[in-house]
Amino acid sequence: MADELLSAPHVLEYDYRRSLGDTLSRFFTGLRDREILGVKTKAGRVLVPPAEYDPETGEATTEDWSAVGPEGVVKSWAWVAEPLGRHPLDRPFAFALIQLDGADTALTHVVDTGDESAMQTGMRVTAKWADETVGAIRDIVAFVPTPGGGSA
Amino acid sequence: MRDVAIASFAQTKYVRNQIHETEVDMLIPITREAIERSGIPKPEIGFTCHGSSDYMAGQSFAFVGAVDALGAFPPIAESHVEMDGAWALYEAWVKIQCGEVDSALVFGFGRASMGKLRETMNLQLDPYTMGPLGLDAISMAALQARALLDAGKISEEQMAEIAVRNRRVAKDNPVAQVTGDFEVAKLLAEPYIVSPLRKHDCPPISDGVSAVVLAAGDAIGRGDSKPVFIRGIDHRIDSHQLGSRDLTVSPSTKLAGEKAGVHAGPVEFAELHAPFSHQEPILCEALGLEEGVLINPSGGALAANPMMTAGLTRIGEAASHIAAGRAGRGIAHATSGPCLQQNLVCVLEGE
Numbered sequence: 001m002a003d004e005l006l007s008a009p010h011v012l013e014y015d016y017r018r019s020l021g022d023t024l025s026r027f028f029t030g031l032r033d034r035e036i037l038g039v040k041t042k043a044g045r046v047l048v049p050p051a052e053y054d055p056e057t058g059e060a061t062t063e064d065w066s067a068v069g070p071e072g073v074v075k076s077w078a079w080v081a082e083p084l085g086r087h088p089l090d091r092p093f094a095f096a097l098i099q100l101d102g103a104d105t106a107l108t109h110v111v112d113t114g115d116e117s118a119m120q121t122g123m124r125v126t127a128k129w130a131d132e133t134v135g136a137i138r139d140i141v142a143f144v145p146t147p148g149g150g151s152a
Numbered sequence: 153m154r155d156v157a158i159a160s161f162a163q164t165k166y167v168r169n170q171i172h173e174t175e176v177d178m179l180i181p182i183t184r185e186a187i188e189r190s191g192i193p194k195p196e197i198g199f200t201c202h203g204s205s206d207y208m209a210g211q212s213f214a215f216v217g218a219v220d221a222l223g224a225f226p227p228i229a230e231s232h233v234e235m236d237g238a239w240a241l242y243e244a245w246v247k248i249q250c251g252e253v254d255s256a257l258v259f260g261f262g263r264a265s266m267g268k269l270r271e272t273m274n275l276q277l278d279p280y281t282m283g284p285l286g287l288d289a290i291s292m293a294a295l296q297a298r299a300l301l302d303a304g305k306i307s308e309e310q311m312a313e314i315a316v317r318n319r320r321v322a323k324d325n326p327v328a329q330v331t332g333d334f335e336v337a338k339l340l341a342e343p344y345i346v347s348p349l350r351k352h353d354c355p356p357i358s359d360g361v362s363a364v365v366l367a368a369g370d371a372i373g374r375g376d377s378k379p380v381f382i383r384g385i386d387h388r389i390d391s392h393q394l395g396s397r398d399l400t401v402s403p404s405t406k407l408a409g410e411k412a413g414v415h416a417g418p419v420e421f422a423e424l425h426a427p428f429s430h431q432e433p434i435l436c437e438a439l440g441l442e443e444g445v446l447i448n449p450s451g452g453a454l455a456a457n458p459m460m461t462a463g464l465t466r467i468g469e470a471a472s473h474i475a476a477g478r479a480g481r482g483i484a485h486a487t488s489g490p491c492l493q494q495n496l497v498c499v500l501e502g503e
Binding site for chain 1: 287298343
């Protein structure tokens with residue numbers, strides 16, 4: 001027994017959890033349930049992602065939530081021909097600003113078309129959900145062109 | 153308001169990869185030069201403030217190491233911002249305005265070459281909705297460039313012309329990193345890095361440091377160059393959510409410019425911290441700069457972009473331009489965050 005070495009696993013990491021707070025908790029719980037939620041400002045604009053305060057006025061947003069999307073319009077896009085390690089897809093894709101139907105702001109996300117020639121500002125896209133959703137922004141794997149969707 | 157002057161400015165030559173010197177090695181001669189040229193004996197300098205990012209050093213509290221460059225005994229009053237050195241200058245300016253001190257050493261440093269800067273910048277994002285998407289600095293700038301192109305506010309050719317002009321002007325700046333005569337047509341034949349941005353639209357990755365000494369009251373006018381006065385300074389911020397902003401304009405720059413009093417006198421030139429080519433016209437519009445205003449006599453951030461001190465360097469370069477007698481009044485600008493999220497505007501004037 002004397003020559004038996006004791007060992008224990010050691011993982012060096014910052015092992016902490018963040019609290020999302022009321023507003024983002026509701027948004028991410030929605031994503032887990034495959035629903036995209038926006039919050040209304042006092043001026044009646046629907047913010048997606050939701051915020052606790054209206055970025056235009058600094059006023060608290062309301063308790064009035066609504067489901068938006070899952071379809072929307074590409075407002076701007078950037079084609080990543082050579083994905084990097086942190087990128088969500090390992091093949092060429094677009095980062096895009098997507099204004100979901102029913103929202104007044106755009107969500108920053110990913111569009112998967114396979115080829116840059118299929119990208120166009122104003123094109124309609126639809127959220128593609130992960131097989132398993134956990135309540136995180138990548139519960140939406142990517143947005144893909146809406147079949148027969150055309151452009152706005 | 154107290155009159156606050158930029159008494160001196162010093163900076164390294166900016167290089168792609170400074171492998172021979174640590175941050176402290178770079179800071180020792182530059183902070184010393186700034187102090188000596190200010191004419192204020194080091195023990196009399198009332199406050200020290202600097203800007204840097206621990207994410208670039210890859211180590212928490214890495215900024216504390218920078219104090220080694222100063223020799224902090226006897227004890228000094230010192231502060232740090234996890235921002236560009238331009239915001240450290242703002243903090244020092246506030247401290248002087250409060251009457252607590254009459255002088256301050258301000259510096260910033262960055263050694264971006266130690267990591268993958270484009271990906272490191274992901275760590276400044278909101279960790280819930282944006283960070284996990286793996287957004288990188290160039291992709292975010294590309295979203296803004298596309299918005300401008302779609303709006304018809306710029307063309308890819310004009311973006312290339314901006315890069316060509318800045319790097320041509322930078323030939324006269326001995327510390328600039330990317331300089332020379334480039335041809336627009338040849339640049340446009342290059343591939344995209346992230347469409348619609350090509351390499352020439354992006355800033356170089358630069359290692360380097362810069363330092364400024366601020367002076368008020370009796371501390372003014374003791375240096376080897378003419379004092380240049382800060383007539384106004386203000387900084388403002390827009391939403392971190394790219395999709396809640398109109399990326400083709402910069403309301404925070406506009407507001408900061410108004411509060412700083414940009415048009416309280418003639419604007420002869422501007423040093424703009426526009427790391428990406430398409431950002432220069434956004435800033436010109438926000439600041440109301442008309443055709444004919446000299447933009448970036450130093451070559452700007454497209455010629456050298458030392459992360460965390462490129463904004464302070466704009467202020468220092470603008471002050472040097474005035475101190476050398478090449479202009480009487482001008483403005484300097486610094487930016488932070490993706491797509492010009494936060495902006496600082498400083499109005500400078502000679503005696």
